[in-house]
Amino acid sequence: MTRYPSSKADPPEPGHERRTILRLAGVSKVYRSGDFEVTALDDVSFHVRGGEIVAVMGPSGSGKTTLLTIAGALLRPSVGRVHVCGIDVSEMSEGQLAGVRRNKVGFIYQSFNLLEALSALENVVLVAQNHGHDKQAAGERARDLLEMFGLGHRMHSLPKKMSDGEKQRVAIARALAKDPELLLADEPTANLDAKRGHEVMELLRQKAMELHKAVVVVSHDNRIRQFADRVVLLEDGRLRDDDTHSV
Amino acid sequence: MLLVARKNLFSEKTRLAISIGGVALSVFLIGILLSLFRGWSERVGSFVEDVPADLWVASEGTTDFTAAASILPGALGTRLELIPETDVVAPLIVRPMEMSHAGNDPDDTFDVHFVGYDPEIGLGGPLEVTAGKSPPGPGEIIVDEQMHRRHDVDIGDRLVRGTKSLTVVGYSRGGDFVYTQVAHVTIETAVDFLELDPPSQRTFFVMTLDDPEDRKVFARRLEVALPGVEFTTGEDFAAETRDRILGQILPILIVVLIVAFIVGLAVAGLTIYTATIEKSREYGILKAEGFTNPYLYRVVFEQSMITGIMGFLIGAGLTILIGPAAQGQVPQFVVFVRWQDILGIAGATLLMALIAAYIPVRRLTSIDPVSVFKG
Numbered sequence: 348m349t350r351y352p353s354s355k356a357d358p359p360e361p362g363h364e365r366r367t368i369l370r371l372a373g374v375s376k377v378y379r380s381g382d383f384e385v386t387a388l389d390d391v392s393f394h395v396r397g398g399e400i401v402a403v404m405g406p407s408g409s410g411k412t413t414l415l416t417i418a419g420a421l422l423r424p425s426v427g428r429v430h431v432c433g434i435d436v437s438e439m440s441e442g443q444l445a446g447v448r449r450n451k452v453g454f455i456y457q458s459f460n461l462l463e464a465l466s467a468l469e470n471v472v473l474v475a476q477n478h479g480h481d482k483q484a485a486g487e488r489a490r491d492l493l494e495m496f497g498l499g500h501r502m503h504s505l506p507k508k509m510s511d512g513e514k515q516r517v518a519i520a521r522a523l524a525k526d527p528e529l530l531l532a533d534e535p536t537a538n539l540d541a542k543r544g545h546e547v548m549e550l551l552r553q554k555a556m557e558l559h560k561a562v563v564v565v566s567h568d569n570r571i572r573q574f575a576d577r578v579v580l581l582e583d584g585r586l587r588d589d590d591t592h593s594v
Numbered sequence: 595m596l597l598v599a600r601k602n603l604f605s606e607k608t609r610l611a612i613s614i615g616g617v618a619l620s621v622f623l624i625g626i627l628l629s630l631f632r633g634w635s636e637r638v639g640s641f642v643e644d645v646p647a648d649l650w651v652a653s654e655g656t657t658d659f660t661a662a663a664s665i666l667p668g669a670l671g672t673r674l675e676l677i678p679e680t681d682v683v684a685p686l687i688v689r690p691m692e693m694s695h696a697g698n699d700p701d702d703t704f705d706v707h708f709v710g711y712d713p714e715i716g717l718g719g720p721l722e723v724t725a726g727k728s729p730p731g732p733g734e735i736i737v738d739e740q741m742h743r744r745h746d747v748d749i750g751d752r753l754v755r756g757t758k759s760l761t762v763v764g765y766s767r768g769g770d771f772v773y774t775q776v777a778h779v780t781i782e783t784a785v786d787f788l789e790l791d792p793p794s795q796r797t798f799f800v801m802t803l804d805d806p807e808d809r810k811v812f813a814r815r816l817e818v819a820l821p822g823v824e825f826t827t828g829e830d831f832a833a834e835t836r837d838r839i840l841g842q843i844l845p846i847l848i849v850v851l852i853v854a855f856i857v858g859l860a861v862a863g864l865t866i867y868t869a870t871i872e873k874s875r876e877y878g879i880l881k882a883e884g885f886t887n888p889y890l891y892r893v894v895f896e897q898s899m900i901t902g903i904m905g906f907l908i909g910a911g912l913t914i915l916i917g918p919a920a921q922g923q924v925p926q927f928v929v930f931v932r933w934q935d936i937l938g939i940a941g942a943t944l945l946m947a948l949i950a951a952y953i954p955v956r957r958l959t960s961i962d963p964v965s966v967f968k969g
Contacts, residue, residue, distance in 0.1 A: 412967050412968075415967065416967060421963050445886050447884075448882065449884025450884070452884075454882055456879075456966065460875075460879045462601075462880075464598075464601040465601050469597060472597075473598065474883055478884075533967050
């Protein structure tokens with residue numbers, strides 16, 4: 348098995364990264380179906396600051412994805428408050444939540460979730476334009492990001508012509524295209540082999556630190572720990588531990 | 595145009611072709627049917643419209659040329675001539691009938707709209723003689739050139755009905771009613787051929803007036819003065835003739851037009867709907883990335899509109915090209931493509947595209963962006 352190297356970020360520059368980007372306070376999420384109730388999250392509180400990578404770990408069904416979608420303004424909590432960049436998103440309308448996602452949150456998915464009909468460049472441009480960049484500025488930003496991730500030669504390739512590692516790098520570039528303050532990654536290495544997984548996590552860590560992003564990585568892969576500043580353990584919807592990686 | 599709409603649409607070329615093909619077929623069918631209707635409308639009324647008569651005179655209850663159930667006394671013509679406002683009065687004997695070629699199977703008949711006219715007056719006679727001699731002499735007949743084309747009736751042929759026969763001496767133009775054509779003989783030949791008893795009876799009189807502007811008022815006055823006789827203006831008589839023929843096929847035509855519209859709508863709607871369902875996950879991704887529902891609606895509407903526009907262009911092009919070409923092969927296939935109809939079909943296609951996008955758009959609303967985190 349490939350061992351991931353421990354690769355912590357350099358000490359943060361003053362003034363940037365210490366601001367709290369994500370805060371969950373007493374968050375619970377209950378799904379109801381008829382007479383049945385399932386508690387996916389139970390009184391969860393935690394926060395992430397700029398320039399910090401937090402790994403949320405736990406077994407399948409522990410509530411990791413629910414936590415991620417609530418943090419990403421996709422779901423509203425049943426109870427508790429969620430603040431993204433200081434904005435309370437707990438009771439926002441669908442349209443307002445979409446606005447928060449459009450400007451504040453970048454997602455990196457397990458299965459990359461690139462639009463199949465669009466080239467790598469177009470996938471990134473699309474998101475940059477939706478953030479508010481005009482066509483030219485969006486194109487320049489997308490090119491810069493893809494170059495930054497070593498994909499200058501793959502800009503016009505369709506996702507089906509790319510390796511999984513390349514797809515995930517495009518996905519990270521897309522997540523950064525809107526210059527979000529919060530990056531949320533859902534099992535980003537699950538569909539990659541060990542070597543590609545390591546490359547992607549190293550790249551994510553490096554860029555997040557350089558750009559002072561707050562990063563939450565949800566995974567059940569223990570190798571992720573080595574890239575995190577802090578690890579949060581989730582079990583049956585409850586935070587169980589804040590382990591030795593705490594800073 | 596949105597990048598996603600264009601890319602999604604053109605990345606699935608087979609589906610796009612099916613969708614455009616369905617709309618094009620629908621547009622073509624609607625276009626051809628409308629053009630056929632217009633063509634028939636033009637053709638079936640044109641003879642009556644082109645006869646330069648201000649008034650058509652018939653017995654009460656007859657308001658069009660094809661029914662021709664009118665019987666009028668010949669003396670009526672003399673009375674009409676005595677009216678000071680009258681310019682010209684011409685008698686017509688009109689009878690729809692079946693005839694056959696002499697020497698052919700007597701059952702191998704074709705429809706003829708037999709018209710006896712007074713060659714000295716000319717009104718109600720052949721509109722334009724394109725070949726042969728005019729006027730016809732005793733025992734002679736001038737047939738419409740469409741009869742010549744469709745039924746191989748040539749100059750010199752003899753046309754038979756019962757024990758009587760007539761010799762074809764010329765072709766005329768402008769007397770095609772699609773399902774039948776006019777053929778002209780003199781009044782005397784008509785009386786003899788039809789064995790009219792009394793021989794003075796007439797079917798119609800056609801009149802011109804010194805002041806045609808007042809023809810409607812004049813017609814009402816004459817109807818009061820001559821009970822049992824109907825006076826109809828030339829344009830009304832032509833319109834009634836058209837309605838008599840086209841009124842029979844119009845309801846059928848409307849049903850077929852609706853079916854064609856539904857077929858186009860169903861094909862476009864189903865392909866756009868299945869494309870939306872297949873791309874549900876991608877729409878979910880867009881939602882997760884902060885794209886709003888109106889943006890996604892626009893994607894689907896644009897796809898539907900592009901499909902509609904391309905289908906319309908192909909369908910309208912086929913109508914314009916194939917319609918006249920088919921008319922060259924099948925004489926009964928009389929088409930008249932009007933730009934107003936093409937514009938109307940463009941509107942119908944737009945409506946088709948809007949409706950086709952409606953159900954997929956509703957589906958978009960229910961896509962949960964959280965679903966993109968599964969698998």
